[in-house]
Amino acid sequence: MSRFLELTAELAILDLxxxxxxxxxxxxxxxxIQARMYEWGIxxxxxxxxxxxPKYVPKKSGRxxxxYRDPDSGATWSGKGREPRWIAGKALAVFSIVSADIDPLASCNG
Structure with missing residues (x-):
């Protein structure tokens, strides 16, 4: 028997x-694992x-x-949720608020 066939047979035996x-x-x-689960009542x-x-529970704060701020109406948008009409389809950079100008307690329209 050739060396190749011998090695192939050995490989099959080792695989088994x-x-x-x-x-x-x-x-x-x-x-x-079953014994440990029984021991601990798992x-x-x-x-x-x-x-x-844990189940996902969305935040209820809504704030x-x-x-972004509309310069005409003063309405603001957080960037979360659906785009308001005044910003839809327009460049966001135009309406961007500088972080120093933000009042975190001000009401937000979206």
Whole structure:
């Protein structure tokens, strides 16, 4: 038999041994995890909650610092949400507010 065929046969045997060893180790790890979960009273739903994290709850403040101001009406927009009519389709730089001029307590129209 050629050396190539011998090595190919050895590789197939090693691949099979690796597959068996992996399955054995995986089964052992699962048993250990199940034992720990039982010991601590952890259920699979607990793991799903941790993985997903807390449910998203949007901020209810509704207040953002305005970034844009309409020079005609004085209306402001934070850049969040839908563009107001007075700025829609126009260059934002024209309406930009310099940060020193911003009053964070002023009401914001968007």
């Amino acid at each position: 041994k690796i597959e068996v060893a992996l399955a054995s180790e995986k089964a052992r790890a699962i048993r250990e 259920e699979s739903k607990d793991l799903r909650e941790v993985r997903r994290g 953002y610092v305005p970034k």
